[in-house]
Each structure stands twice: as structure tokens, then as C-alpha cells.
Amino acid sequence: GGPVDWARVRDDFPLLQRQVNGKPLVYFDSANTGQKPAAVIEAVNDFYRQHNANVSRAVHTLGGEATELYESARRKLARFTNVRPEEVVLCSGTTFAINLVAYSWALPRLKAGDTILLTRMEHHANIVPWQLVAQRTGTRIEVVELLPDGSLDLDMLRAKMTADVKLLAVAHVSNVLGTVNPVREICREAHRHGIVTVVDGSQAMPHRPVDIAAIGCDFYALTGHKMCGPTGTGALWARRQHLEAMPPFIGGGEMIKEVRFDGTVFNDAPQKFEAGTPNIAGFAGLGAAVDYLDALGMANVEAREQALLAHLEEELAKIDGLRVYGTAPGKAAVVSFLVEGAHAHDLATLLDIEGVAIRSGQHCAHPLLQWFGIGTTCRASLAFYNTHGEIEAFVAALRKVRGLLG
Numbered sequence: 001g002g003p004v005d006w007a008r009v010r011d012d013f014p015l016l017q018r019q020v021n022g023k024p025l026v027y028f029d030s031a032n033t034g035q036k037p038a039a040v041i042e043a044v045n046d047f048y049r050q051h052n053a054n055v056s057r058a059v060h061t062l063g064g065e066a067t068e069l070y071e072s073a074r075r076k077l078a079r080f081t082n083v084r085p086e087e088v089v090l091c092s093g094t095t096f097a098i099n100l101v102a103y104s105w106a107l108p109r110l111k112a113g114d115t116i117l118l119t120r121m122e123h124h125a126n127i128v129p130w131q132l133v134a135q136r137t138g139t140r141i142e143v144v145e146l147l148p149d150g151s152l153d154l155d156m157l158r159a160k161m162t163a164d165v166k167l168l169a170v171a172h173v174s175n176v177l178g179t180v181n182p183v184r185e186i187c188r189e190a191h192r193h194g195i196v197t198v199v200d201g202s203q204a205m206p207h208r209p210v211d212i213a214a215i216g217c218d219f220y221a222l223t224g225h226k227m228c229g230p231t232g233t234g235a236l237w238a239r240r241q242h243l244e245a246m247p248p249f250i251g252g253g254e255m256i257k258e259v260r261f262d263g264t265v266f267n268d269a270p271q272k273f274e275a276g277t278p279n280i281a282g283f284a285g286l287g288a289a290v291d292y293l294d295a296l297g298m299a300n301v302e303a304r305e306q307a308l309l310a311h312l313e314e315e316l317a318k319i320d321g322l323r324v325y326g327t328a329p330g331k332a333a334v335v336s337f338l339v340e341g342a343h344a345h346d347l348a349t350l351l352d353i354e355g356v357a358i359r360s361g362q363h364c365a366h367p368l369l370q371w372f373g374i375g376t377t378c379r380a381s382l383a384f385y386n387t388h389g390e391i392e393a394f395v396a397a398l399r400k401v402r403g404l405l406g
């Protein structure tokens with residue numbers, strides 16, 4: 001598309017009009033969850049007002065409409081990421097998606113003597129499922145460390161791709177550092193070594209064009225609520241051969257062809273992995289979210305966020321005693337920082353009084369913060385709907401509250 005009118009885009013987000021503690025809200029916590037445009041809220045609303053029925057094979061009209069909304073979300077997500085809908089498993093989010101790979105792909109295959117390769121910057125959702133598999137199989141976990149700027153040590157990654165490594169799980173974009181990992185190159189190298197690759201796309205999907213086919217991974221996990229969609233929606237993309245070979249993770253209705261007490265015939269993938277009544281309203285909303293992002297154009301979204309990031313970094317660089325964690329070139333618009341003499345939680349609490357929402361804490365990435373030798377950070381994370389004016393308001397509020405603490 002052509003140039004985007006970002007002021008009008010912001011008006012699409014009802015929540016961003018509100019005040020917090022008597023101040024205009026500055027929402028800088030989109031890495032945690034994203035805000036929703038009216039089109040998404042209306043799609044959810046419209047589902048319950050007009051189409052509510054189950055996706056089970058009811059022959060009535062509403063059942064058909066509900067099924068069509070659910071399946072159209074799958075098709076939209078597939079087109080948006082350049083993959084085939086039959087390879088998209090709809091689920092509750094990245095956490096479920098990664099657990100599905102862990103339990104259905106890894107658990108039956110990995111054994112003592114095998115290695116799972118992770119990186120220092122993974123979210124707990126891309127660590128803990130692998131630890132659970134490792135405990136049950138005797139598999140080892142190896143960790144690829146970072147360079148001081150928060151980028152992956154790619155030499156170490158290559159050196160660790162030894163014959164015992166069966167699986168590599170890596171974030172596309174770090175939720176703490178903003179580092180964008182060269183997942184295409186990483187997956188190509190991994191495949192040369194016969195290593196199966198899992199990419200955690202949670203923080204990439206909302207912020208840049210993602211072409212899963214071009215990345216060439218085996219599995220790509222994503223979460224809907226960070227990409228303008230409702231909570232409790234997400235997907236796992238997997239190569240068809242994996243989906244066919246994997247046993248179901250959760251059993252129940254919808255995922256079967258025939259159930260007998262002497263044996264059950266499972267449905268084909270992806271339905272084989274979608275037992276029970278799904279979050280149909282949520283997927284109606286996620287379909288609208290994909291349409292919304294697609295209309296904006298993800299290249300436009302990325303350029304907008306890079307401009308906001310450059311402004312934020314320039315302003316933060318002027319604040320004495322403020323240190324940013326994660327300065328890799330080309331990083332996404334996530335800025336983790338600490339200010340000398342101020343605890344992260346104190347800063348975030350005082351900023352909230354000024355109407356500014358940032359996250360403070362460990363960001364579900366304990367090993368990463370341990371590596372930096374720190375307990376917590378503040379994290380300001382941006383989205384395309386933020387404004388340059390908000391960056392100025394944030395920085396002014398930060399200077400003010402820092403004065404209160406110092």
C-alpha cells in the first residue's frame with residue numbers, strides 16, 4: 001500500500017483514548033500484549049451476536065458460519081505467513097504451540113545422548129517445555145550464548161551444531177533485547193546438520209513481515225494477542241511430514257474420525273491436534289487482526305516502529321546513568337533499561353502514576369537477566385500505534401520520577 005496516516009491508525013484503537021491516573025495513557029507494553037483495533041473487537045462481538053455456534057459438524061447455518069470464521073482465520077494466517085493452511089494448527093498461543101512440539105515431536109523421538117540446543121535469550125515458554133522433555137528422556141540441553149550487544153554468538157552456535165544435536169529452538173525476535181535473529185541462515189545451517197528447528201515467532205509476527213516458507217524452519221510458533229488479536233489465540237505451523245508423523249497431544253472430540261473402545265482413528269492434521277471446542281470467537285477476532293495488519297502492510301509497520309525506536313533511543317541516550325540492555329543492529333522496538341540508583345519496579349510504579357505503562361521485572365527470561373548479572377529491568381516496548389508525542393511524554397515522565405527517586 002501507499003503511505004499510512006498513522007494518526008488515523010491510532011484512532012482505530014479505542015483503549016488508547018483512555019486516561020490512566022488522570023493522564024493520557026502512554027502504552028509502552030506491547031511486547032507483553034498488544035492493543036486491539038475496533039475491527040477486532042467488533043469481530044469478536046459480532047461472532048457472539050450473530051454467528052455463535054460450535055465448529056463441530058452441525059449441519060445448521062450457524063454451525064457453518066462459525067466453522068467458516070474459524071477456518072478463514074487459518075487461511076488468513078497461512079496467506080499472511082506464506083504457508084499452506086493444512087499445515088497451520090490453531091491453538092491458544094505460543095506456549096501451547098511449543099508444548100505441542102515438545103510432547104508430540106520431541107518426547108517420542110529424543111533419547112539419552114541427544115542434545116537440544118537453546119539460546120540464552122529464550123523466553124521461559126521456549127525453555128521449560130524442553131526441560132520437561134529432557135528430564136523424561138535423558139536428553140541434554142546446551143545453550144548458545146550472546147555477544148555483549150545482545151546478539152547471538154553465531155560462531156558458538158555453529159560450533160555447537162554437533163552430531164548429537166537433534167533439535168534447535170530459537171526466538172525470531174527477543175522479547176527483552178529486541179534482537180532479531182537471522183533465523184533463515186540459522187535454519188539453513190541447522191538443516192545441513194540434520195537438526196530440526198523450532199522458531200518462536202511471538203515477537204516477530206506483530207512487528208515485521210514474516211515469510212515462514214522463506215525461513216525454512218520445521219516449526220514456527222506464534223501468538224495472536226501480541227499481533228492485535230484476542231488472548232487465547234495462536235498457531236503452530238509445521239511441515240506436513242512432521243504433522244503426519246506426530247501423535248496427537250490432547251485427545252477428545254473434533255480430533256477423531258472414529259472412536260471405538262478397541263481403538264480410535266484420529267483425524268488428519270491439523271484437526272488431529274485441535275481437540276475440543278476452540279476459542280472460535282477469538283479466531284474470528286484473529287482473522288480480523290490479520291486483515292487489519294495486512295491492510296497496513298507489515299513493511300510499513302516495521303518502518304514506523306523503527307522510526308519510533310530511533311527517537312526513543314536518541315532521547316534515552318541523553319539521560320545520565322541510564323543503561324540499555326540489547327543494542328544489536330537492526331533490533332526491534334523493545335528497549336530494556338535500568339537507571340542508576342532506581343529500582344525497576346519503583347520506576348514502573350511511579351511511571352504508572354504519570355499514565356505510562358511499561359513492564360518491570362524479569363520478562364519470563366530469568367537466564368537472560370542472569371547473564372547480564374541483573375535481577376530486573378524496565379522494558380518499554382513499542383507498536384506502530386504509538387506516537388512521537390508519547391515518546392516525549394514518556395521521557396519527561398521518566399526524568400520526573402527519577403528525580404523523585406534520586
Ligand code: PMP
Pocket residue numbers: 031032092093094095096123125126171173174175200202203223224225364
Ligand atoms: N515467546 C516469547 C518470545 C514471548 O515474548 C512470549 C510472550 N511474552 C511467549 C513466548 C509466550 O507467549 P504466550 O504467553 O502468548 O503463549
